Amino acid sequence: MKQQALTSAAHLAFYLKNYASAGGRSNQWASPIMHVIAMPTYPLRALFCGLAIMLALCCPTVAAEDATAKEIYEATQNLVFQIRVIDVASGDKYSIGSGFLVSDDGYLATNFHVVASFVYEPHKYRLEYELKDGGTGALSLLATDVVNDLALLVTGKSTPEFLPLATTPISKGDRIYSMGNPRDLGMTIIEGTYNGLVEESRLQKILFSGSLNPGMSGGPALNARGEVVGVNVSKAGEQISFLVPVSHLAKLIKDNASILVTRDHRSEITAALLAEQEMFFRAVLDSTPTTKPMGSIQVPGKLLESLNCWGHTVDEEYNHFQAIHQHCKSEDQIYVSDSVYVGDFYYDYELISTDELNRFQFYHLMESFFDHGAFSNISDKDLVTDIQCYSDVVRVNEANWKISTCLRGYREHEGLYDASMAMVSIDFNDIAAVIKMGATGVSAKNALAVFKHISGAVSWTR
Amino acid sequence: MDSLVVQTGGRSGRIAELARSREGRLSVGRGYGNDLVLTDHHVAPEQLIFCHEGEQWLMHVLDRANPVLLNNKRVRNDQVAVSSGDKVTVGRTRLSLYSDAHPVEKTRKLVLSNWLAMEGTSFVLPVIVLLGFCALDLVLSYFEGSTRLEWEEYAYGVLLSGVIIVGWAGIWAITGSIVRQQQHFGLQLIVASIISLSATLLSFVAAYLAYPFHSTTVTEIFEWGFLFVILVALFQLNLLIATNIRNTLAVAFALTALVSGIAFSFLHFGEEEDAFYLPLTSSTLVPPAFQLSRASTLDDYFSRVAREIIDSNEQN
Numbered sequence: 057m058k059q060q061a062l063t064s065a066a067h068l069a070f071y072l073k074n075y076a077s078a079g080g081r082s083n084q085w086a087s088p089i090m091h092v093i094a095m096p097t098y099p100l101r102a103l104f105c106g107l108a109i110m111l112a113l114c115c116p117t118v119a120a121e122d123a124t125a126k127e128i129y130e131a132t133q134n135l136v137f138q139i140r141v142i143d144v145a146s147g148d149k150y151s152i153g154s155g156f157l158v159s160d161d162g163y164l165a166t167n168f169h170v171v172a173s174f175v176y177e178p179h180k181y182r183l184e185y186e187l188k189d190g191g192t193g194a195l196s197l198l199a200t201d202v203v204n205d206l207a208l209l210v211t212g213k214s215t216p217e218f219l220p221l222a223t224t225p226i227s228k229g230d231r232i233y234s235m236g237n238p239r240d241l242g243m244t245i246i247e248g249t250y251n252g253l254v255e256e257s258r259l260q261k262i263l264f265s266g267s268l269n270p271g272m273s274g275g276p277a278l279n280a281r282g283e284v285v286g287v288n289v290s291k292a293g294e295q296i297s298f299l300v301p302v303s304h305l306a307k308l309i310k311d312n313a314s315i316l317v318t319r320d321h322r323s324e325i326t327a328a329l330l331a332e333q334e335m336f337f338r339a340v341l342d343s344t345p346t347t348k349p350m351g352s353i354q355v356p357g358k359l360l361e362s363l364n365c366w367g368h369t370v371d372e373e374y375n376h377f378q379a380i381h382q383h384c385k386s387e388d389q390i391y392v393s394d395s396v397y398v399g400d401f402y403y404d405y406e407l408i409s410t411d412e413l414n415r416f417q418f419y420h421l422m423e424s425f426f427d428h429g430a431f432s433n434i435s436d437k438d439l440v441t442d443i444q445c446y447s448d449v450v451r452v453n454e455a456n457w458k459i460s461t462c463l464r465g466y467r468e469h470e471g472l473y474d475a476s477m478a479m480v481s482i483d484f485n486d487i488a489a490v491i492k493m494g495a496t497g498v499s500a501k502n503a504l505a506v507f508k509h510i511s512g513a514v515s516w517t518r
Numbered sequence: 519m520d521s522l523v524v525q526t527g528g529r530s531g532r533i534a535e536l537a538r539s540r541e542g543r544l545s546v547g548r549g550y551g552n553d554l555v556l557t558d559h560h561v562a563p564e565q566l567i568f569c570h571e572g573e574q575w576l577m578h579v580l581d582r583a584n585p586v587l588l589n590n591k592r593v594r595n596d597q598v599a600v601s602s603g604d605k606v607t608v609g610r611t612r613l614s615l616y617s618d619a620h621p622v623e624k625t626r627k628l629v630l631s632n633w634l635a636m637e638g639t640s641f642v643l644p645v646i647v648l649l650g651f652c653a654l655d656l657v658l659s660y661f662e663g664s665t666r667l668e669w670e671e672y673a674y675g676v677l678l679s680g681v682i683i684v685g686w687a688g689i690w691a692i693t694g695s696i697v698r699q700q701q702h703f704g705l706q707l708i709v710a711s712i713i714s715l716s717a718t719l720l721s722f723v724a725a726y727l728a729y730p731f732h733s734t735t736v737t738e739i740f741e742w743g744f745l746f747v748i749l750v751a752l753f754q755l756n757l758l759i760a761t762n763i764r765n766t767l768a769v770a771f772a773l774t775a776l777v778s779g780i781a782f783s784f785l786h787f788g789e790e791e792d793a794f795y796l797p798l799t800s801s802t803l804v805p806p807a808f809q810l811s812r813a814s815t816l817d818d819y820f821s822r823v824a825r826e827i828i829d830s831n832e833q834n
Binding site: 446507 | 591605635661662663664665666667711793794795797798800801802803805806814815816817818819820822823824826827828830
């Protein structure tokens with residue numbers, strides 16, 4: 057599959073349609089036309105290219121940003137499909153999403169989470185698309201990118217029209233248009249604003265100030281030239297939605313351009329998750345923990361720019377103790393299946409002191425603080441092993457700590473674990489630090505290395 | 519020739535109805551002409567006759583409206599030989615047959631005889647003991663565990679404990695009045711209070727014994743071990759006061775096992791579900807005074823975590 061060759065026919069058709077709808081005023085598709093021009097190996101396309109150039113040159117120019125949602129919708133509506141996961145037994149749809157044509161080979165892009173149920177239970181489900189005119193067809197799964205929540209499907213039919221992928225950067229504030237089929241209500245276009253990549257994020261994602269809704273997952277987000285700049289993936293609130301940057305889709309297409317064989321998608325998912333966590337935690341481990349004071353202790357600060365850190369102080373009189381609290385965490389989760397999310401990473405410091413409680417009461421209080429956070433990323437207990445913990449008194453930087461570390465393994469993704477560690481200082485009767493950290497979907501080696509990396513950098517200053 | 523003694527109604531603390539044979543003969547039935555008259559409508563007016571013939575006693579069954587059982591087996595013949603210690607069931611009445619020479623149980627030593635004599639003397643001592651328990655429980659709990667420095671929340675807890683103790687003593691007093699026709703409520707109250715106080719003290723010991731070991735298992739073993747001993751002691755004393763059971767220790771042990779099993783199941787009900795997503799580790803810390811063993815290094819600790827958890831996980 058040739059990325060450049062993909063674009064020509066669709067761009068021309070897109071241009072022609074928009075030209076017509078704009079009453080012959082538009083040349084905003086200059087860029088797509090350039091793509092067409094760049095594809096001289098196809099005689100028919102070259103002919104269309106020439107026609108398009110002529111039209112472009114002879115017509116009044118209209119700025120690209122003047123393209124309306126209506127124009128984009130009319131030009132692309134037939135290239136955006138509803139993707140359906142059909143329950144084989146009942147013959148009815150089990151879940152829906154959106155997808156769009158990205159090649160003349162009939163390749164469709166969508167989200168991984170749209171087709172995940174088929175990936176894990178192919179005997180139970182099958183994939184199907186539905187066109188705007190009601191036509192349907194079968195789909196095959198070609199490739200997945202679980203980390204970026206993308207999947208590539210194949211219709212098995214070649215197509216002269218498809219949506220081109222943007223190759224030029226987009227600027228903050230640019231209008232973009234998201235398409236999809238929200239809640240099975242029919243094909244919809246939503247206008248919003250591109251607000252750059254989310255800065256404090258483990259995964260690359262575009263902040264789209266528009267309102268995506270369920271069923272639009274996997275649909276394209278287009279710039280004013282009708283090029284794909286991202287793939288609808290999630291939302292976080294009113295007018296806060298996220299898109300997968302098109303570069304990840306381009307890579308997925310490129311990596312799988314000529315592969316159409318039966319593949320073990322499950323093991324590929326595991327490998328992708330292992331590779332992603334390896335990259336992320338390598339960066340954490342490569343960071344030199346810059347410690348900062350928190351009351352009487354020195355603790356590592358923000359280990360990566362992608363982490364989000366917060367702090368607060370508890371000093372209510374009725375508590376009879378004071379607490380300083382800081383925590384840093386990764387805001388992202390990776391969808392693996394309806395029952396499994398991974399990608400959590402957090403570390404959390406709490407310094408507790410008192411001048412009112414006696415030593416027995418203080419230790420009682422500290423024991424109430426010493427626990428592990430719940431692993432809430434998996435909802436099916438059959439998917440993981442039992443949690444196993446190991447506790448001991450450990451000397452860290454001339455101070456004694458009670459440390460407890462717990463892990464559980466993934467049954468279907470060998471090598472991945474959920475891990476948690478809690479440590480409490482036990483040398484003083486009126487002040488103590490509680491440090492907790494955890495990660496989900498991490499290799500055991502990385503989990504322990506990161507726990508050691510953080511805990512080894514903690515020291516008392518009193 | 520030994521006489522035959524037929525006993526009906528053998529509840530401890532009550533006088534049993536006895537009939538002794540005369541001239542080698544004893545009749546049993548609902549009719550008033552019998553040697554032993556049974557007020558049981560399922561017994562015939564002339565039901566049984568025991569006769570001494572030769573060297574043995576024979577039981578003649580005179581009426582078969584209802585079956586007659588000898589040692590829980592149906593008697594199908596009109597007469598059958600019986601011996602000392604046999605049990606005969608007729609209608610809804612159970613009879614015990616003894617000869618004069620039948621051995622009797624060795625005289626039991628009366629346990630708590632002085633205490634048992636206290637019945638009805640005064641409620642002052644039991645109430646003082648109960649209030650003493652409540653006060654000590656309140657003080658210990660507050661100074662050991664109150665992180666909010668609020669007496670009130672502990673006072674309510676102690677009040678509830680007091681009510682439970684009184685209720686417990688009441689149940690055993692009722693049991694005593696039924697089984698032995700003696701309540702001994704005051705004594706039951708003292709026993710329950712003292713045992714509760716011991717439980718409070720031992721729970722602190724269990725908590726602090728766990729410090730040097732800083733182990734979930736040790737904490738659990740001590741807590742459940744102490745609870746078991748305390749419950750056995752409580753049940754045994756309750757049984758001694760309220761019943762005439764011979765082996766009170768065995769019964770107390772069985773009752774404790776039953777109660778502990780129910781409590782353990784109840785407390786751990788749903789824990790398996792929780793254990794899937796919530797790491798359940800001991801929250802026991804190790805205060806400075808209890809740090810008896812040398813602490814590990816971070817390297818050692820994480821090596822052991824890898825060995826104990828990851829290696830075993832991968833083997834499975």
